[in-house]
Amino acid sequence: MPNLSRYDLMMVMPVYNEEGCIKQVVQSWHEQFTVLNINFKIIALNDGSKDGTAKELEFFQNNDRIKIVNKANSGHGPTILMGYHEAVKEAQWVFQCDSDNEMPPESFCLFWHKRQSYDALLGIRQGRSQSLPRKLVSAISRFTVSGLSGKGVHDVNVPYRLMRSDVLIRIIDQIPDNTFAPNVIVSAGLAKMNARIWQVAVPHHNRTTGEFSLKLGKLFKASFRAFLQTWQCVANMKF
Numbered sequence: 001m002p003n004l005s006r007y008d009l010m011m012v013m014p015v016y017n018e019e020g021c022i023k024q025v026v027q028s029w030h031e032q033f034t035v036l037n038i039n040f041k042i043i044a045l046n047d048g049s050k051d052g053t054a055k056e057l058e059f060f061q062n063n064d065r066i067k068i069v070n071k072a073n074s075g076h077g078p079t080i081l082m083g084y085h086e087a088v089k090e091a092q093w094v095f096q097c098d099s100d101n102e103m104p105p106e107s108f109c110l111f112w113h114k115r116q117s118y119d120a121l122l123g124i125r126q127g128r129s130q131s132l133p134r135k136l137v138s139a140i141s142r143f144t145v146s147g148l149s150g151k152g153v154h155d156v157n158v159p160y161r162l163m164r165s166d167v168l169i170r171i172i173d174q175i176p177d178n179t180f181a182p183n184v185i186v187s188a189g190l191a192k193m194n195a196r197i198w199q200v201a202v203p204h205h206n207r208t209t210g211e212f213s214l215k216l217g218k219l220f221k222a223s224f225r226a227f228l229q230t231w232q233c234v235a236n237m238k239f
Contacts, residue, residue: 006041006090006091007039007040007041007090007091007092008038008039008040008091008092008093009033009038009039009040009041009091009092009093009094009095009112010040010041010042010043010086010087010090010091010093010094010095011029011033011040011041011042011043011087011094011095011096011097012043012045012080012083012084012087012094012095012096012097013025013026013029013042013043013044013045013083013096013097013098013099014045014047014076014079014080014083014098014099015044015045015046015047015049015053015057015099016046016047016048016049016053016073016076016079016099017049017050017051017053018049018051018053018099018100019049019051019052019053019055019056021099021100021101022044022053022056022057022099023056023057023059024101025099025100025101026042026044026057026060026066026099028104028105029042029097029105030042030063030065030066031105032105032106032108032109033065036108036109036112038112040065040091041065041066041067041090041091042065042066042067043066043067043069043083043086043087044057044060044066044067044068044069044099045069045071045079045082045083046068046069046070046071047071047073047074047075047076047079048071048072048073048074054070057070069082074178075180077178077179077180077181077182077183078177078178078179080096080182080183081172081175081177081179081182082177083096084096084168084172084182085172087165088165088166088168088169088172089165091165092164092165093115093162093163093164093165094162094163094164094165094168095108095111095161095162095163096159096160096161096163096183097159097160098159101205102204102205102206103123103125103159103160103202103203103204103205104203104205106203107123107160107200107202107203108162110200111123111162111200112162114198115162117196117198118196118197118198119163119164119167119190119195119196119197120161120162120163120164120167120168120190120195120196120197120198121161121162121163121197121198121199121200122153122154122155122158122160122161122187122197122198122199122200123155123158123160123161123199123200123201123202124154124155124158124199124200124201124202125155125158125160125201125202125204126201126202126203126204127203127204127205128204128206153187153188153190153191153197153199154199155199156183156184156187156188157181157183157184157187158183158202159183160202161183161186163186163190167190167193167195168186170189170193170239171185171186171189171190171193171237172186174189174233174236174237174238175233176229176233179229179233180222180225180226180229181226181229181230184226184230185229185230185233185234188230188234189234189237192234192237192239193237193239
């Protein structure tokens with residue numbers, strides 16, 4: 001069972017090659033949580049960045065509200081799962097957001113204030129600019145989740161999600177550590193278990209620094225892998 005006494009909230013932030021914005025991003029979330037008077041911890045997982053990200057993160061090494069984990073590269077999905085497994089043991093609520101500054105913290109207060117009535121609060125990326133191939137992949141992922149769970153989650157892979165630890169742990173304990181897109185599976189698991197889900201539009205801004213960790217040429221191959229993993233994992237989930 002999760003230890004709910006240490007923090008109210010733990011934020012899971014996977015990081016890869018974000019030296020241009022990572023300090024600003026972490027500071028902005030720290031400020032948001034502080035203003036809301038939350039007992040929180042941010043865990044920033046540096047997934048083997050090849051630029052100066054690790055050096056930038058050293059700025060926070062003496063901040064007891066921020067934990068920096070420098071790890072070998074394993075990919076975005078496994079890094080998120082690593083963070084989730086730690087967070088559900090430390091806090092009552094888990095929030096996941098990426099480190100690219102595409103979804104800033106201004107919308108989080110609404111999530112936090114509405115949390116008691118829900119098990120999961122999921123953003124819907126508003127104003128997101130996608131190429132046609134990425135739109136197709138997003139649509140396939142959405143229909144996959146709907147087909148497996150019988151319920152729709154609009155933005156199944158959104159990196160802006162607040163979840164109860166005692167609900168999340170029941171899902172991630174059934175997800176293999178090497179899963180490519182665990183958030184898609186988490187969305188399907190939430191729907192399949194009839195969790196109380198709240199979805200709302202959150203402003204999305206295209207990145208101005210860093211780079212996409214997945215190049216377009218590998219997108220369809222990776223998406224097919226994610227589809228198979230999602231289908232197999234969710235179909236076998238027990239609640």
